[in-house]
Amino acid sequence: MLRYKPLELLTPALTWNLHKRADMSAIAFTVPRLSKVHCAQGQAQTFAWDAGVPGLGLRVTAGGSASFIFQSRFCGKSVRMTIGDLKNWSIPNAQDRARQLQRMLDDGLDPRIVVTDQKAAHAAIRANDQKQQVTALEVWAQYIEEKKSTWGHHHHND
Numbered sequence: 477m478l479r480y481k482p483l484e485l486l487t488p489a490l491t492w493n494l495h496k497r498a499d500m501s502a503i504a505f506t507v508p509r510l511s512k513v514h515c516a517q518g519q520a521q522t523f524a525w526d527a528g529v530p531g532l533g534l535r536v537t538a539g540g541s542a543s544f545i546f547q548s549r550f551c552g553k554s555v556r557m558t559i560g561d562l563k564n565w566s567i568p569n570a571q572d573r574a575r576q577l578q579r580m581l582d583d584g585l586d587p588r589i590v591v592t593d594q595k596a597a598h599a600a601i602r603a604n605d606q607k608q609q610v611t612a613l614e615v616w617a618q619y620i621e622e623k624k625s626t627w628g629h630h631h632h633n634d
Contacts, residue, residue, distance in 0.1 A: 501525070502525040502526060502527035503524060503525070503526070503527055504526070504527045504528055505524075505526045505527075505528065505532070505534070505567045505570075505571070506567070507567065509524075510524070510534055510542070510562065510567070513534055513536050513542070514536060514540075515536045515537055515538045515540075519538065520537065520538055521535050521536065521537045521538065522535070522536045523535055523536075523545075524536070526571065526574075528571065529571045529574045529575060530548075530578070531546050531547055531548045531574050531577070531578055532544065532545075532546060532559075532570060532571055532574035533545045533546070533547055534562065535558075541561070542561070542562040542563075543558050543559070543560060543561050543562060544558070544559040544560055544561075544562065544565050544570040544573075544574075545557065545558050545559060546559055546573070546574045546577045546578075546587075548577075548578060548581055549581075550581050550586055551586075555581070555586070555587065555588065557577065557587060557588060557591070559573050559574065559577075560573075
């Protein structure tokens with residue numbers, strides 16, 4: 477009988493706190509607070525972490541771009557994924573996406589692989605749809621072939 481819980485069996489919030497560096501302070505994400513986050517001079521990127529949703533962060537680069545990210549651990553290794561640009565994602569939507577990614581980890585799924593598989597499945601569906609699309613020239617050629625026997629010589633030459 478185990479007298480301790482393996483790291484993977486701990487709650488997501490507790491797991492996150494065990495791996496969180498001491499210098500990563502969390503703030504409640506609001507639009508005014510996020511607009512004040514800037515990359516420190518001499519650094520390539522700066523992170524701000526959401527106090528409400530474990531693993532949700534904002535990465536701001538030296539170039540000024542800001543993106544929501546998700547960071548956690550899976551099978552003892554760090555997992556970091558970009559959720560989306562701050563300009564295109566609302567805070568509640570980014571929080572929902574971070575919770576969804578954490579649920580995948582809790583279910584034993586690597587969200588990076590899940591997202592890659594979903595993109596591949598969508599690409600296969602699009603490719604299949606394109607194969608099934610009939611062009612106007614193909615339809616016209618079939619129409620001419622079917623009507624050819626009923627047309628006269630002059631009509632066919634047109």
